[in-house]
Amino acid sequence: MTPVTIVPILQAASAAAFVAIAALSIRDWLGTKAVSQMYLALAIGCLAAVSVLGQVGKLLGPGFTAVSSYFTIVIFLASGLALMLFRDSVIPLMPRTRRLVLGAAALTALFLIALQLVYGRNAPKPLQFAALVAFIVVWSGCVGEPSIRLWLNARRRTAVQRARMRALSLGYLGIIAILLAAVFTASLAKEPAVQIGFALASIAIVPLLYAGFAAPTWLRRAWRQGEESKFQQATHDIVIFSTDQTALARRALEWAVRLTGTDSGFFASGTAILAIHGMSRDEAEQVKALAGSGDRQRTVPLGGRPPRTAIVVGLPASEASLVLVGGPFTPVFGSDEQAWIQQYASLVATGLERVRLAEQVTARTRELESANRELEAFSYTISHDLRAPLRAINGFTSILLEEYAATLPEDARGYLQRVKDNGDHMGNLVDDLLAFSRLGRQTLRTQTVKTRDAVDRALAQLAPEMKGRNIELVIGELPDCTVDPLLLEQVFMNLLSNAIKYSGKRESARIEIGTQPGRAGEGPVFFVRDNGAGFDMQYADKLFGVFQRLHRSQDYEGTGVGLAIVHRIVERHGGRIWAEAKIDQGATFYFTLKGAEEWQVPTAA
Structure with a gap:
């Protein structure tokens, strides 16, 4: 191919590229209907029209070129004027300046058309020079000033907006x-090399205009790569570290403004505004009224000069929404950020749900703690107040039985004995209930304790219950632990008392105390095992409730508070307790105390 044949191909390719960019810009304008987008579409569309007219003129000859030259002049000037009007729509000109620009463009167009009509191609040199200077000055001014202004304003924008501008x-x-x-x-101008140079230069400009008007996804992603770490940090802060809805709203809003390059905004939940950035509460209320509600993302023109736009982003499955107020460039250069913020909103919704659930758990915990305190206070008060009348009842019935039994009928003595027995039982209930309620008030005095010593002390106190019984005691290796020594002794005393009691019907009872490996980070598991009556596992959830019994009082005496006390002590030490059993095959009670870090080196049995 020769230079002569290459030039038309390059010029046609350049014209086709301008037409393609114009089509993309018109498509974007039809999608947004923004005035600023319309002026941009008009600016690039006029350049495309000039390129097309030039190519058509080569095909149709000098006659068409002469006629179309009038249109070419007007359209080319219109392309520059449209860019200036775009600048005016986003960064307003003074009214006087705007009138001056419009007047200069109109006068230049009229002067060029008049010169063409009167002289054709034979206009005097001075007039040709004056027309050329006027054309270059007006068009370059209309295009150059907005271009420089765009470059300067890009410094404060996000990566994608900055690159496009x-x-x-x-x-x-x-x-x-x-x-x-x-x-x-x-x-x-007629030299092939010069023509090729200009054609290549025009083609080289096309990618820049394409990137500015309709940058592809891969290019926007490349521009945004440096801000991905910011996005990850934002989502991490919001999803993990926000402690309540107000804190989450404030963090989410601050990051949203940073990520989108908008000027201000607010975070609303229902009718309430939880956080505001860069505007007063009155302004936020006004924008909220204009923006409305809904769960879909949309842009709402707010008017003004320069015009402002609200980006309303509803959070999925929530009444909350982010409303970001952008300046004049937001509808034109912010489409990528608007898509990005929708993804961000989904992550914020996840964080909001987490915070909401955490607040519910916290509120429920406070309610339960309050109810427990009230119950403990009530139990303590009732138990304390019952002791005096119980002492009187038990005392007088004892006197009657000891001093007046001989004068009373046998039935009367039987009734009095029942009163005394039930009074003693109720006294035991009151004592156990007082002991249980005191556990919630008692301060833990933890220290390193030899667990075997606590078991031995408990067995010493239970010696009267074991007297005359055939009981085989098996005590395994027990590690030392950091606990309240008196409470640990109480745990073993209650569990061993249960084992002794419920194995009472065995001719040969066996009680085993030992440990086994626990779950990771939990430490060893203690257990107390017997071969007694056992119980039905379907009722295991009732074991540790106050006054809960799985056997009849006629068969096994007790108040039903002992295991509840053990449960409370174990929980206060950060552990857990559970049981396994089979009817008439014995039971095993397991418990842990704090985690593995609290345990010392095991000592020999």
Whole structure:
């Protein structure tokens, strides 16, 4: 191929590229209907029209070129004027300046058309020079000032917005450079090498305009790569570290403003505004009324000069929404950020749900703690107040039985004995209930305790219950632990008392005390095992309740508080307790005390 044949191909390719960019910009304008987007579409559309007219003129000959030159002048000037009007729509001009620009463009167009009508191609040199200077000054001014303004304003934008604005700025400044170069090389305009150079320069500008008007996804992703770490940090802060809805709303809003490059905004939940950034509460209420509600993302024009736009982002499965107020560039260069913020909103919704559940758990915990305190206070008061009348009842019935039994009928003595027995039983209940209620008030005095010593002390206190019984005691290796020594002794005393009691019907009872490996981080598991009556496992959940009994009092005496006390002590030491049993085959009670870090080196049995 020769240079002569290459030039038309390059020029046609350049025209086709401008038409493609114009089509993309018109598509974007139809999607947003923003005035600023309309002016951008008009600016690039006019350049595409000039390119197309030039190619058609080559096909149809000089006659068409002469007629179309009038349209070419007007359309080319209109492309520059449209860019200036875009600048005015986002960064308003003074009214006087705007009128001056419109007047200069109109006068220049009229002057060029009049010169063409009167002289055709034979206009006097001075007039040709004046027309050329007027055309270059007006068009370059309309294009150059907005391009420089775009470049300067891009400094405060996000990565994608900044790159798009600067690409558009460089593209238009490149067109100015080509125009000026064409003027200074007019004498060489017919040289194939010069024509190829201008065609290649025009094609080189196309990617810049394309990146500014309709950057592809892969390019936007590359621009945004440096901000991905910010996005990850934002989601991590919000999902993990927010402690309540207000804190989450404040963090989410601050990060949303940073990520989108908007100017201000607020976080609303239902009718309430939880957080505000960069605006007053009155302004936030006004924008909220204009923005409305809903769970879909949308942009709401707020008007003003320069115009502002609200981006309303509803959080999925929630009444909450993020409302971000952007400046004049948001509808034009913020589409990528608007898509990004929707993904961000989904993550914020996850964090909001986590905080809501955590607040519910905290509130429920406070309610339970309050109820437990009230129950303990009530139990303590009732138990304490019952002791005096019980002492009187038991005392007088004892006197009657001891001093007046001989004068009473046998039935009367039997009734009095029942009163005394039940009074003694109720006294035991009251004592156990007082002991149970005191556990919630008692301060833990933890220290390193030899567990075997606690078991021995408990067995010493239970010696009267074991007297005359055939009981085989098996005590395994028990590690030392950090606990309240008196409470640990109480645990073993209650569990061993149970084992002794419920194995009472065995001719040969066997009670085993030992440990076994526990779960990771939990430490060893203690157990007390017997071969007594056992119980039905379907009722195991009732074992540790106050006054809960799985056997009849006629068969096995007791108050039903002993295991509840053990449960409370174990829980206060950060452990857990459970039991396994089979009817008439014995039972095993297991418990842990704090975690493995609290345990010392095991000592020999």
